[in-house]
Amino acid sequence: MTLDVGRVTIADVAARAGVSIATVSRVVNGRYGVAPATIERVRDVIDDLGYESSLIARSLRSERTNVIGILVSGIEPFSAELLKGAARALHDTDYELVVYSGGMRGVGGWERRYLSRVGGTLTDGIVLVTPTVVDASVSYPLVAVDPHVGKSHLPTVDSENFEGAVAATEHLLSLGHRRIGFLGGRPDLESARRREAGYRAAIAAAGLAIDDELIQSGAFTEESAVAPADHLLGLADRPTAIFAANDLSAKQVIRSAIERGLGVPDDLSVVGFDNIPESALTDPPLTTIDQSIQQMGHAAVRALIQLIDEPDRLERDPVHVTLPTELVVRRSTGPVRSS
Numbered sequence: 001m002t003l004d005v006g007r008v009t010i011a012d013v014a015a016r017a018g019v020s021i022a023t024v025s026r027v028v029n030g031r032y033g034v035a036p037a038t039i040e041r042v043r044d045v046i047d048d049l050g051y052e053s054s055l056i057a058r059s060l061r062s063e064r065t066n067v068i069g070i071l072v073s074g075i076e077p078f079s080a081e082l083l084k085g086a087a088r089a090l091h092d093t094d095y096e097l098v099v100y101s102g103g104m105r106g107v108g109g110w111e112r113r114y115l116s117r118v119g120g121t122l123t124d125g126i127v128l129v130t131p132t133v134v135d136a137s138v139s140y141p142l143v144a145v146d147p148h149v150g151k152s153h154l155p156t157v158d159s160e161n162f163e164g165a166v167a168a169t170e171h172l173l174s175l176g177h178r179r180i181g182f183l184g185g186r187p188d189l190e191s192a193r194r195r196e197a198g199y200r201a202a203i204a205a206a207g208l209a210i211d212d213e214l215i216q217s218g219a220f221t222e223e224s225a226v227a228p229a230d231h232l233l234g235l236a237d238r239p240t241a242i243f244a245a246n247d248l249s250a251k252q253v254i255r256s257a258i259e260r261g262l263g264v265p266d267d268l269s270v271v272g273f274d275n276i277p278e279s280a281l282t283d284p285p286l287t288t289i290d291q292s293i294q295q296m297g298h299a300a301v302r303a304l305i306q307l308i309d310e311p312d313r314l315e316r317d318p319v320h321v322t323l324p325t326e327l328v329v330r331r332s333t334g335p336v337r338s339s
Contacts, residue, residue, distance in 0.1 A: 069123035085297030141307035155319035164325030165198025181239035225252035265334035
């Protein structure tokens, strides 16, 4: 009997072993009620049908899948860069990577709905990217990257959001700008709140009054940045510079400025945050804050592997990694133009 390995199913295993599908399922999941001889026969069939390297066969032998899951609400520039770092972290290990995306349906508690689909049997542990909650109670290792609510009892990886925002704002202040707008991200995200706090702190430290009219919110997407960018650029006393809380929002600010006939940076300086690859390709190239996104993915996977290999590590040494940020100056910022 010849089968295409890619089409082998639990029914094929049951037919070859002369048992029911339910029996194969009990063997695969390690449940009681199956005779030892039957268990051995089912395992032999799994091998014979080409499942030697499959997740099923692997977990039967070692009680591990050697697969790490990464759960994201959607694939966009931030998560794409993070996945590159995560994959790089596996180069010298026996682990593989599976990515599960909610298709940008990540609204309030999305990870609760998806954790059960990839955790426990398919993977040995999971990295959650920008989760809305970090109090999930599960029996396997979890690491949260850029969680909405900041630190938690779970291991976390984030960046110096506050310090990066201070550096971005101070850069604009050093160029003589005093009317500096801020286009923030989603207020439910801890990283967005920290970036706004950094902007406010730098403005206050410069002896300037906080003008709430210069502070607008988006949702970290180009589409959501259209209205707040238009508001800032439409002010009678418009800002001479705008710090956008991520690069996608900053790209939209540049686009909106050009549509109004404003030159960047001659009439308006723009700073972003993230340093996604696209930021170097804007016209002009975007000054931004590099938050080492790939390194965040790398650190999260390394922390997760440690938790998998040392199950009691979390109790004795909780992991909370905060990576440094760095100002990257390009051509979207320049000295304020004298009146």
